[in-house]
Amino acid sequence: MFLEELKLKIKASLEIIRPFSGELVFSYPPNSELGDLSLACFELAKTQQKNPAELARELAEKLTVDQGLKKYFTDIKAVGPYLNFFIAVAYLAAGTIGDIKTAGARYGDNKKGGAKKVMIEYSNGNTHKEHHIGHLRNISYGDAIYRLLAANGYRAIPVSYINDFGIHVAKTIWNWQRRSSYAERPEPKGYLLGKCYAEASRELAEHPEYKEEVGRIMTEIESRYGANYKLWRQSRQWSIDYFFSIYQELNVSFRKIFYESELLDAGLKLVAELTTQGILRKSEGALIADLEKYGLGILPIIRSDGTALYPVADLALASEKFKKYGLDESIYIVDVRQSLYFKQLFKILDLMGYRKSLRHLTYDFVTLPEGMMASRTGNVITYRELKAKLLEKLMTEITQRHPDWSVDRVTDVALNLAISTMKFEMLKVGAEKIITFNVEEALKFDGYTACYLQYGYVRLQSIVRKAGFSLFVGRPDLSKLTDGKEKALLMKIARYPEVIAQAGAGYNPSELTKYLFELVQLFSDYYHEVNILKAATAVRRARLTLVKAIAQVLKNGFGILGIKESAGM
């Protein structure tokens, strides 16, 4: 890509002037008056035993007269210990816009991943439970990581693991049968199961005397025979159908979905082997993995009553993943609160001989201003409720702006904006930050929001639409881009590939959301100051080319965040 090549050219020239070893670390000056590209001379000065500022001055002098660099830079000067480069606008424009034109939707992609096969497991839901905004964070983050790794040249495989077989299932079925009202309500059954489960947990906490009944239901389901087993199969499917409707709405898809119920038998076999190998042992009636000597405490595997705990299926899942898919790496995207569990799980897998690369990517939870979400207290916001609130607000807003639009059109745009907003809110802060989700704030669409970005995109498109096709015939004269804001925009889109690489290396989509926001900010400023369509023909053509390039970068960035560009708003 353009900037990469430019850096290589500087490096080549420097090597001739003053041979050095090691990497050159480039950065970008805090403001454009200092330069466009910068090389801090601290490291270089150390190896040469020189004063950094002095070295910078000396190098600036020599590089300025370097014939190889002359056409790329209008100026090279030392500012204190920094060696600053001013890139020639015409060259910057031709290089960057050329890159974007040839790469198109793939602009920004790189091959850093070396085609390594990485499986990314996320959205590990429980059937029969509510789908709340915590799950939304997991899905948004997982999907963005998947797309980010794919853009960085990994063969990324998104998968999900659904827990359809725990005690929560029995609780739900118990309550479903005693409250016939659930079966009669109009909402999706999968959604109602969640409500039914929440109610069941509350009630069982207050009335422990029902626990035996629930236990009986669990045993019956496990025996895979009888009315409760039948209801399990049926309700499990309701939940799964509901999950899929959410996945479809959020435009995420999985190559494979694993189910706990299908992994249990294989897991039990593995556990038996591990016990003979001495990796697991009995203690206080339960079967445990004693990991004290690794500083990882104890992980119970099988309850004293003989029933399986969570790790049983997880062990089977891990081994199946590696056996069937020949992975180079396996990534789990799960709430940070399970980090100890994953350390324990990975240690057992290590003892089993799976010396493959296992990685637990964490993110912190989503809470509410009123405090921690808990089904028990009813203090939760489900995905469905949040979506409804956003939709309602957006529908009134859009209808007001476009009284002439059909209801269908309004609904389409509103739904896409609602989904963009939900994802963007989940991705714009670092994964290690707790999100205190304020619904009122989320309903505002000003500032650092998905709507702001979408609005910028819509305006870009609007300009292109009004320009018509004729303006794009022939080669634009990019030397007409002389405005300082145009140069700033060109620099910004030139840096997009670096952002993708950096966000990918750090598993950090928020670097991308921030970048896209800044790009739209720059454009909005430019848009207000400079007229594009009314400019003289040659200038207009150059500016339109820039506009199209910006739109392409925005669209590519949206794609990685799992956001679909708005068709209007």
Next chain:
RNA sequence: GCGCCCGUAGCUCAACUGGAUAGAGUACUUGGCUUCGGACCAAGGGGUUGCAGGUUCAAAUCCUGCCGGGCGCACCA
């Protein structure tokens, strides 16, 4: 008790992983529709980066010790 995370403007967050004057959004004050879409733009005030030491040319960032908050540590997932 042990381990992990967080603490930066009133609030929500950044700071390219040790570099230039710590930046955005929001809220507040003010200005801008004869303008390619005002969900917009411009300007202003707002900081002892929780506290105290240390490491070095350079610390919000690294080390040590405190303070405050959160989470996790045997039959939940």
